[in-house]
Each structure stands twice: as C-alpha cells, then as structure tokens.
Amino acid sequence: MAFDLFKKISRAxxxxxxxxxxxxxxxxxxxxxxxxxxxxxxxxxxAAPLDEKLRxxxxxxxxxxxxxxxxxVEYNEAPPQEFxxxxxxxxxxxxxxxxxxxxxxxxxxxxxxxxxxLFIGGPGRGKTASAILxxxxxxxxLQEVRRAMQHGHPQMTIADLLGNPLPADLVGAxxxxxxxxxxxxxxxxxxxxxDEYNRIPTRxxxxxxxxMGDNYAEILDHIxxxxxxAWFLTANDERGGGTYQVIEALRDRIDVIVQALSFNSRFLxxxxxxxDENRRPEEAVPPEIIFSTGEVDxxxxxxxxxxxxxxIRRRIEFFTSQxxxxxxxxxxxxxxxxxxARLSGLEWSAVTAQDTGRDRLKDLGCQTRxxxxxxxxxxxxxYAKALAFFRGNEVVELADVRQILPFVLHDKLLQDxxxxxxxxxxxxxxxxxxxxWLRKLFDxxxxxxxxxxxxxxxxxxxxxxxLEAGLEGVREGEARKRLLKIERAxxxxxxxxxxxxxxxxxxLKLKYLHxxxxxxxxxxxxx
Amino acid sequence: xxxxxxxxxxxxxxxxxxxxxxxxxxxRHQYPQLEPDDLSSFLRECVDDVVVAVERESPTxxxxxxxxxxxxxxxxxxxxxxxxxxxxRVIAAGWKHVLPAAAALLAQAPSRILAAVxxxxxxxxxxxxxxxxxxxxxxxxxxxxxxxxxxxxxxGQVLGWRAGLAHLRASALDTAARLPPDLAMxxxxxxxxxxxxLLARLHEDVWFDPGQTxxxxxxxxxxxxxxxxxxxxxxxxxxxxxxxxxxGWLVRSAEQHWYLALDAFGxxxxxxxxxxxxxxxxxPRLPPDTALAGATLRQGSATLALPTVGPITSxxxxxxxxxxxxxxxxxxxxVALA
Numbered sequence: 001m002a003f004d005l006f007k008k009i010s011r012a013x014x015x016x017x018x019x020x021x022x023x024x025x026x027x028x029x030x031x032x033x034x035x036x037x038x039x040x041x042x043x044x045x046x047a048a049p050l051d052e053k054l055r056x057x058x059x060x061x062x063x064x065x066x067x068x069x070x071x072x073v074e075y076n077e078a079p080p081q082e083f084x085x086x087x088x089x090x091x092x093x094x095x096x097x098x099x100x101x102x103x104x105x106x107x108x109x110x111x112x113x114x115x116x117x118l119f120i121g122g123p124g125r126g127k128t129a130s131a132i133l134x135x136x137x138x139x140x141x142l143q144e145v146r147r148a149m150q151h152g153h154p155q156m157t158i159a160d161l162l163g164n165p166l167p168a169d170l171v172g173a174x175x176x177x178x179x180x181x182x183x184x185x186x187x188x189x190x191x192x193x194x195d196e197y198n199r200i201p202t203r204x205x206x207x208x209x210x211x212m213g214d215n216y217a218e219i220l221d222h223i224x225x226x227x228x229x230a231w232f233l234t235a236n237d238e239r240g241g242g243t244y245q246v247i248e249a250l251r252d253r254i255d256v257i258v259q260a261l262s263f264n265s266r267f268l269x270x271x272x273x274x275x276d277e278n279r280r281p282e283e284a285v286p287p288e289i290i291f292s293t294g295e296v297d298x299x300x301x302x303x304x305x306x307x308x309x310x311x312i313r314r315r316i317e318f319f320t321s322q323x324x325x326x327x328x329x330x331x332x333x334x335x336x337x338x339x340x341a342r343l344s345g346l347e348w349s350a351v352t353a354q355d356t357g358r359d360r361l362k363d364l365g366c367q368t369r370x371x372x373x374x375x376x377x378x379x380x381x382x383y384a385k386a387l388a389f390f391r392g393n394e395v396v397e398l399a400d401v402r403q404i405l406p407f408v409l410h411d412k413l414l415q416d417x418x419x420x421x422x423x424x425x426x427x428x429x430x431x432x433x434x435x436x437w438l439r440k441l442f443d444x445x446x447x448x449x450x451x452x453x454x455x456x457x458x459x460x461x462x463x464x465x466x467l468e469a470g471l472e473g474v475r476e477g478e479a480r481k482r483l484l485k486i487e488r489a490x491x492x493x494x495x496x497x498x499x500x501x502x503x504x505x506x507x508l509k510l511k512y513l514h515x516x517x518x519x520x521x522x523x524x525x526x527x
Numbered sequence: 528x529x530x531x532x533x534x535x536x537x538x539x540x541x542x543x544x545x546x547x548x549x550x551x552x553x554x555r556h557q558y559p560q561l562e563p564d565d566l567s568s569f570l571r572e573c574v575d576d577v578v579v580a581v582e583r584e585s586p587t588x589x590x591x592x593x594x595x596x597x598x599x600x601x602x603x604x605x606x607x608x609x610x611x612x613x614x615x616r617v618i619a620a621g622w623k624h625v626l627p628a629a630a631a632l633l634a635q636a637p638s639r640i641l642a643a644v645x646x647x648x649x650x651x652x653x654x655x656x657x658x659x660x661x662x663x664x665x666x667x668x669x670x671x672x673x674x675x676x677x678x679x680x681x682x683g684q685v686l687g688w689r690a691g692l693a694h695l696r697a698s699a700l701d702t703a704a705r706l707p708p709d710l711a712m713x714x715x716x717x718x719x720x721x722x723x724x725l726l727a728r729l730h731e732d733v734w735f736d737p738g739q740t741x742x743x744x745x746x747x748x749x750x751x752x753x754x755x756x757x758x759x760x761x762x763x764x765x766x767x768x769x770x771x772x773x774x775g776w777l778v779r780s781a782e783q784h785w786y787l788a789l790d791a792f793g794x795x796x797x798x799x800x801x802x803x804x805x806x807x808x809x810x811p812r813l814p815p816d817t818a819l820a821g822a823t824l825r826q827g828s829a830t831l832a833l834p835t836v837g838p839i840t841s842x843x844x845x846x847x848x849x850x851x852x853x854x855x856x857x858x859x860x861x862v863a864l865a
Contacts, residue, residue: 023694023774023775023786023797025694025695025697025698025788026695026698027684027685027687027688027695027698027699027702028684028698029650029695030646030647030650030651030683030684030687030692030695031642031643031646031647031650031680031683031684032646032650033642033645033646033647033649033650034602034603034606034608034645034646034649035599035602035603035641035642035645035646036642273556276552277553277556
C-alpha cells in the first residue's frame with residue numbers, strides 16, 4: 001500500500017493508565033512498532049479496546065482531518081499555568097493534563113452514544129466535513145454518506161425527506177395498504193446528517209421531528225422503523241434563525257450543541273499540504289478507526305457501565321436545583337416554578353419584578369429563565385459517562401461533568417440577560433458566551449456546595465438513605481421518630497432562611513419523605 | 528564509488544518513478560527529517576539484496592516487494608531508525624540477513640514480513656539486555672525451513688523470547704507448541720530429545736535452557752543477577768527490594784516500582800504501581816528446606832555463597848527460585864534451587 005500520511009493513527013496508547021490488572025504479555029507485542037503490519041494469521045494482536053479506539057479516532061481527526069487547534073475542554077493534573085493577556089486581562093490557560101477540542105470530541109461522543117449533535121458556526125468552518133467524517137467512522141463509503149446527507153432548503157417537502165408512494169400504486173390501489181412507499185435510503189443509516197436544518201420548512205420539520213424523536217417515519221399510514229442512529233445537524237444559528245424558525249420541539253430533541261471555532265491562520269501550511277496532495281482526509285480514514293455496528297453497541301453498553309459516584313451526583317443535583325424555583329409564580333409550594341410562570345403567559349420582566357427577598361446577584365437561579373428538564377439531565381449524565389469512558393476511566397470525575405455540561409445545556413438553560421449577575425464587572429461577556437457562562441454557573445454552584453459543606457452535612461441525604469434502606473421491619477415507634485426528625489429538619493432548614501432553589505428541592509424532598517412515613521404509619525395502624 | 532543497483536531494483540524504481548517520488552514528498556510532510564541520502568543508501572545497501580533474492584525465488588513478486596520495501600524504508604528513514612544518524616544498526620542488519628533468507632515468503636506477503644521483521648528488531652533493540660543479533664542469526668538459519676508466512680512469524684516470536692524478552696515466555700511457549708516439532712525444537716535451541724518432554728520441562732523450569740548441553744552442578748546456584756545503579760545505566764536510585772507476584776517479581780526502589788520477568792534467556796523490567804506492590808506479601812519467605820545465614824544460603828546439606836553486600840533487605844521465593852536483595856548493592860540475586 002502506498003505511503004499515505006492521512007492514514008497514520010496513533011500507535012502509542014492515547015491516554016495511558018497505570019496497569020492494575022493481571023499482566024498478560026503476548027508474543028504479538030514483538031511485531032508492534034513503527035511499521036503497520038497488515039492483519040491476518042494467528043500471530044496478530046486483538047483489536048484495541050473500544051475506548052482506545054475512540055481516542056485513536058479522536059487523535060486521527062485532530063491531527064489529520066479537522067484543523068481544530070482549540071483545546072477548550074481542559075483537564076489538569078497539577079495547577080495549570082495561567083497568563084493574563086491584554087488590557088481586559090483575558091485568561092490563557094495551559095492545561096497540565098491531556099485536553100481536547102470540543103468540536104471533535106463532542107461529535108465523537110455523540111457517535112458513541114448514538115445521540116444528536118448540532119454543529120453551529122459560520123460557513124466554511126468544517127461543520128459538514130465533521131458530520132461526514134462521523135458517517136465514514138460508522139463504516140459507510142464516503143459517497144454513500146454524501147448522498148445520504150439531507151440538505152435543508154426552503155422547498156424541501158416531506159416526500160423529499162422521507163420518500164414517495166410508488167406512482168403506479170397511487171393510481172391502481174384500492175386501499176392505503178396497497179400503496180407501496182419508496183423510502184429514502186438515509187432513513188436506514190446508523191449516522192444521519194441534516195445539513196442546514198434551519199432552512200427546512202416548518203411542515204417538513206414536523207416530519208423530521210417524528211424521525212428524530214420517535215425513530216420512525218410515516219407516509220400514508222405506512223411506517224418505516226429506523227435503526228438507532230447518531231444524528232448530526234448543522235446550522236449557522238443555534239436559536240433556529242434561518243429561512244424558517246426551527247420548531248421548539250425539534251430544537252429540544254438535540255442533545256448537544258458544539259460551535260465550529262474560527263480558523264487559526266498559523267495552520268495555513270496544513271491547508272497548503274492538502275492542496276498539494278489533492279486529497280481530502282475523509283477519503284483516507286484508516287480502517288483501524290472504523291467502528292462496526294456491534295462495536296458501537298458494545299461501546300454504548302460500556303459507557304452505561306461507567307459509574308457516577310454519589311458525591312458527583314450530589315453536586316449535579318445541587319446545580320440542577322438552582323434554576324426551577326420562582327417564588328412569585330404561585331401560592332402553593334409545588335407550583336413555585338419558572339414553568340408555572342411561563343405557562344401563565346405573563347411577561348418575564350413582570351414575574352421577576354415580583355421576586356423579592358433574595359439576593360438576586362448571589363442567587364444562581366436568577367440568571368436563567370427556565371429550569372432543567374428530565375431529558376436535559378439524562379443527556380448530561382450520559383455524556384458525562386461517555387466523556388469518562390473516552391478518557392479511559394470507569395468512574396465519572398467532577399471535571400468530566402464540568403467540561404461536558406456547557407455543550408449539553410447550550411440552548412437548554414435560557415439566560416436572563418437582564419439578571420444583575422450580567423451587570424457585574426467582567427460578567428457582561430457571559431451574555432455572548434454560553435459555554436463560558438454555563439461553566440461559570442457550575443463552578444459557582446460547586447463553590448456554594450462547598451461553602452455549605454454538603455459533602456458532610458446533608459440531613460436530607462441522611463433521611464433519604466434511611467428510607468432507601470427499606471421499611472421492612474420498621475416499627476411504629478421508629479417510624480414516628482423518623483417522622484419527627486423530618487419535621488425538625490424542615491423546621492431547621494426553613495427557619496430564618498431565604499428560599500433558594502436548592503432549599504426548595506430539599507424541602508420538597510422532605511415533604512415526600514414525610515408522606516412516605518405518614519402513609520406507612522397509616523398502613524401499620526390498619527393491619 | 529557506490530556499487531550499481533541490481534537491474535531488478537533499478538527497473539522497479541524506474542517503472543514507478545512518479546508514484547514513488549510522490550510518496551517521498553508525502554512522507555516528507557510527515558517526517559521533516561527524512562533525508563534523500565538516507566533513503567538512497569538504505570535502498571542500495573539493504574533493499575537491493577532483498578530484491579535480488581526475491582527475483583531468484585519469484586520474479587513476478589519484485590514490483591509488490593519493492594513497493595512495500597520503499598514504503599517501509601520511508602518510515603524507517605523518516606524516523607531515523609536506519610541511516611547515518613540512526614542510533615542502532617540492527618534493523619539494517621535484519622534487512623540484510625533475515626529478509627534475503629526469507630525471500631520466498633517475502634514474495635507471498637511483503638508488507639507483513641517487512642513490518643514484522645523491522646518491528647521485532649526495533650523492539651529488541653529497545654529492550655535493555657535483549658540480543659537482537661542472536662535473533663537475526665537464528666531466524667536467518669530457520670527462515671528457509673519455514674513452509675509458510677505464519678510459521679515464519681511464529682518462529683520469529685519464539686526466537687524473540689529466546690533473544691531476551693523474558694516476559695513473553697508463557698505466550699512464546701504456547702506459540703512453540705503449535706509449531707512443527709522439528710522447527711519448534713530448533714527455535715528453542717534444542718539439538719536432541721523429545722519435543723513434548725522438552726516443552727513440559729520448559730513449562731516447569733524457568734532456568735532450563737535446551738541449548739545448554741552441560742548439566743548444571745547439583746545444589747543451589749546463582750542463576751541470574753538483575754538490576755543496577757541508575758548512574759551506571761541501570762534503573763535503581765537506591766538498593767532495591769523484591770517481592771514475588773503472580774508469574775513474576777515486583778521490585779521497589781526509591782518509591783518507584785517495576786514488574787520483573789526473568790528466566791534463563793533474559794530479564795525485562797516493566798513499570799508497576801505502588802498498588803501492585805502493596806497488594807503482595809513482603810514477608811521474607813523461603814522454601815521449607817532452605818535457610819539464610821549471613822551471606823550463605825543453605826538448601827538441605829548444600830550451601831551457596833551469595834553475592835550480596837551487607838544485610839539482606841528482602842527475600843522472596845517462587846517455584847524453584849529465591850530472590851534476594853541486600854543493603855549495599857543495586858542488583859537482585861536470583862538463586863535457582865536444586
């Protein structure tokens with residue numbers, strides 16, 4: 001095979017971890033080295049583990065295919081070097097551990113999880129090229145990926161998107177079932193690409209929503225069940241601006257949003273090489289980094305097996321709890337949410353004007369117009385696991401959550417640009433920087449969590465653990481004692497304190513626990 | 528004056544001149560250090576003999592062999608693994624000796640054999656204490672006896688273990704068991720005997736060398752000394768300690784840890800973790816009939832003067848081997864018990 005610089009992938013472990021398992025030395029190691037041997041025969045080693053393969057794919061893409069020298073997903077093993085640049089003292093951080101480019105990493109995690117990723121950014125920044133690469137990684141020939149890509153345009157019809165009834169059947173059929181449908185081939189693919197989805201007419205977007213949300217297509221009562229697949233969409237505006245407004249339900253189906261950053265002019269020589277070579281990287285994806293359907297299935301299972309330790313989960317809970325509370329939205333405790341205010345149709349400024357008592361600068365909830373949905377949280381947990389898996393870990397670290405969170409919540413947590421936080425010195429830039437803002441928000445939540453010392457003092461967590469141990473054999477006296485403990489905890493937490501989001505969730509949880517014991521006591525009394 | 532290229536190689540290069548020049552340019556993007564002179568010398572001094580040998584065996588295979596050899600040469604020259612500024616000469620030596628001897632097989636699978644031979648020599652050259660020249664000699668002798676590519680590669684793996692890659696012992700013995708008996712015996716260095724018996728003994732006794740015709744003297748003996756002070760090219764900053772672990776040994780020196788594999792043919796060190804070290808017993812344990820008295824080891828009625836210096840700092844036993852470290856030496860003594 002001819003020498004091909006595009007086909008070179010990393011031979012060294014891409015993120016080596018210390019060996020702790022039993023050592024297994026294989027004579028196949030003898031033939032590993034600088035030259036790549038074609039596979040075949042009994043003397044060759046097994047394929048790389050899937051996390052290693054995923055990292056090899058990442059490094060091949062960043063080193064060869066996509067010029068994205070933006071290591072914005074930063075990890076540190078030791079305190080990093082930091083520099084203040086310019087009059088505005090812009091912070092440049094040199095990470096002390098392996099860090100990643102979100103523009104490549106996030107789509108790869110989407111590929112591994114078979115979720116939905118939206119590329120945003122100006123034209124010519126590699127959004128479509130990245131999406132095509134993901135199709136090639138799934139083993140599809142380049143031509144097939146290109147042909148299957150759906151290009152959004154203002155005249156796109158449902159038939160363009162999904163397929164057509166056969167004309168002969170339309171004329172001759174006596175009933176609907178007799179009409180055969182010629183389904184579009186892309187519906188059966190494991191990687192689906194929709195280019196410029198914000199140029200698709202609204203009616204066709206609804207058909208797309210059914211495929212994206214429910215994984216099937218429907219024409220004339222005929223159903224086409226699509227396989228589980230990864231979706232890659234591109235747009236020049238995440239908010240749905242374009243020829244047509246993107247319907248909210250469709251935007252909500254998108255799991256992560258990643259921005260194509262600008263081209264660094266210092267890498268012009270790489271572009272020149274491509275012109276000299278007259279080859280495109282996507283034409284030369286090494287076979288070693290192409291994933292079979294079975295491998296992606298196994299990777300999904302391995303990602304699900306990654307553990308999220310309780311202290312990390314607690315911090316995610318604490319962060320999440322900050323945003324839904326809207327004290328002025330309702331009288332009844334359970335309805336004091338931003339969703340209640342939104343459903344009322346009242347102007348947001350009118351709602352916030354009624355909000356009194358809390359420190360609106362300190363309260364993180366004041367920075368958003370909404371809270372997080374169950375879908376958002378599930379996506380966050382899945383992507384945090386995927387990132388840990390990608391890094392070769394079996395448990396999620398806090399840094400994984402911190403790094404992936406902005407891409408998951410990019411357009412999900414809606415900023416209130418009029419919040420006092422954005423008026424504070426240095427915070428105005430967060431109005432235009434959702435990634436930085438969301439990371440800051442998470443950092444602030446973690447700071448508050450530490451200040452409250454919730455890792456050690458968590459009465460709600462203790463009471464929850466008591467209940468989770470089971471009610472089997474709990475006698476009436478013990479149940480009443482626990483009921484009293486809950487009431488005392490409610491009293492302690494609520495007396496003399498202002499109502500913030502995390503307290504609101506804690507109190508609702510205590511109410512839930514109280515109900516469980518109350519019902520249990522009723523049951524004990526009745527038997 | 529440079530000798531002329533063989534007509535076979537010259538013709539193959541001429542026929543694909545444009546393509547080969549493009550490959551060189553592409554390789555130069557990847558390896559800016561790639562020197563045309565290095566490539567030219569390598570083609571002349573190493574590839575030419577290989578092509579001549581292939582021409583004798585299979586003239587139709589010249590083009591694919593030259594193509595594969597050229598690509599391999601670009602990588603080897605680009606990474607400075609061959610050529611004037613290379614730190615080792617063994618890869619070039621392997622190309623000169625092993626590949627012509629394996630010409631018939633090379634004609635069948637050029638890329639596979641070129642990569643395997645080059646990578647094996649790269650591995651051996653990079654392993655402290657390994658003997659790549661022994662590997663070249665042995666494989667050059669055995670290559671003509673290999674009926675197919677897979678057998679050739681398996682023989683190479685067994686020879687790799689015998690050339691000092693002790694950690695590959697178990698896997699190499701499994702590979703040897705799949706070889707034809709005559710080749711397997713030759714690969715392990717045996718000149719006579721019954722292969723199943725030899726194989727069983729190799730499994731049992733890490734100090735058994737089938738090529739050693741003189742029987743060892745009765746009683747315990749110093750089978751190997753491993754490790755040295757870092758200032759003298761070794762790994763250890765301070766005198767080490769040793770412990771037995773599953774299938775090998777763990778070594779600790781100045782808060783650093785290694786897994787050590789050794790047998791009659793070699794010693795290899797591999798990085799280990801403090802967790803691995805903490806997971807094994809560090810109690811000095813000797814087999815029941817064995818005892819230490821100062822710098823003397825007693826097994827039954829036999830005694831052995833130990834090369835230890837100062838008090839014994841750790842002692843461990845596994846199978847028929849006792850490992851000992853002492854306070855004033857950076858090497859570990861391995862005693863083969865009778």
